Amino acid sequence: MQIREVDVQDDDQFHQFFRIMTDAETFERPEAAFWSERECAVMFRHEEPGEKWQSYAAFDDADDTTMVGIGCVVMTLHDNTDKAFLGVDVAPTMRRRGIGSAVLSFIEGVARESGRTVLLTESHLPFEARDSHPYRQFAEKRGYSLANVEVRRRLRLPIPEKQLQAWADEAAPHHTDYRIQTFVDDLPDELLESYCYLSNQLALDAPTGDIVFEAESMTPETFRIRVQKVKEQGRTMYETLALDRDGQAVAQSTLSVPQDDPSTVFQWGTLVRKDHRGHRLGLTTKVANLRAVQAAHPERERILTTNSEDNANMVDINVKLGFEPIELLVEWQRKPMPGAR
Template structure:
């Protein structure tokens, strides 16, 4: 237990429905402050995340209590099979209780737990206005606590529906470049025969996508952990819409993941897109994105927006998104604190 002045930091009582609801409220109020496009897990989604352990990463949730009420939330992830020198954390403070040491107490807890677990780098991200990166209060907060800037991603939003003729035009143009590949979309998870090659493809994203000063290693998703994640998503009311490019050998060599949510059907997240290096130059990135959006229009006609993030320096994928009509709304700044330095 950590105490800073009148702020007490302790583990979140995950079996306490009332405290879970209060912690989720703090996260929601914090994440949506000044961000009308901001998205947070619903109470149902949040509860499942807090109570259902993952075999690939350990989640440690903490609350900051001020004058008897939950004033802040810290979520820490400890990867178990890859990138084990890192912790990731997400930090929220009730907007009505800021400037009272809550954020500082939670940041100190994150560093303390990273060090205690034998890890050397703590990572955190903050959403800030695109035109106010250096001097935003979150950037100043990160620097004040010993974190250094590491990378920038840009959040973009695509308003739906997209003109069907535009999507078909992009799909047709891409098809001229990827003869011999087939493009397929699967809802709710990939069939067994595609899961291993999808995992091989997915695991490359951490090392292929630009990450600035952060030195990630390849991830270790397996068909078993993929199935586990599908089960979690089903419980949460989330549905993956995965579009893949399959080469003549039958292997997945490119993918695009869209995710819908039963409790917020208007909002869709684009989680990841990757084309394996040896298969680039065939417009497979555009092919899987365009087909995914075509299938989304059919499967989820009530969807109004798609959100995604790309590294600022990822010119090719940014170009594909902009061609499709994504517009930029904010910056996502990554900071790291190396504890062995």
């Protein structure tokens, strides 16, 4: 087997790469929602400043043009520079022939050459196979340990307007000093600095098990580039913010509405700045955002979200809104051996 870098700008190579990723990542997952080819192409082809993406594929010796497995290495350049985020996928029909191991070893080498010492990767597992699933056996055999367990949840839409109003009314007396505002696709310049500060805290404030993250380093400039990229993917972003008396963003919640998956909405981050907690701003921003999305996209059938199983505050809000658990998303971590350089 040969492993080589994939030219993601080449349509034929990218198509094969995407097919293997989709087949592997959606296998035996009835509720999976995966990138469309267009969304995935934008993600791999338009790198954000501050990130480096490298893509590889394993080819069968007998047929040098057919990919049998793929891998990617994502590295952040301005924060968390000890880490590499690795992805390895083998099509279900090609498993158990050593392809996954060979690709993983190869991309671990790429990460180490860039000085990365903490290797992270993830898999989706059904609840009942948490301790025994083949992906777990694979990860543990390769020296990774379970570092964080997230639960993926689904909320069926629509939520009756009366119910949304009841949640908003219940929370309203607790946040009289804040203005709640919803924005579509972009944010006004004057909010960008406080928004970026807030959003950068998510990696620090949300529980991530045994994985130790630094704050992220998004700036107004990189935020705008990210917004552009999401638009090119055909996704509409709804951002509801809570603004304090000085007009600064102190809480946020994001929903992403993909054109290419007409039934689904993705819940991305929700965060209340530490010094503004206790005013029901988490519930409030989520409910206002949900209301805006439901009004604009009444055809949507579900919202998907993921939270660490230790994130009691967020999980309590999600359970109140009616989110139901569907599967686990497990993060695996391989740390350097003591004494290793």
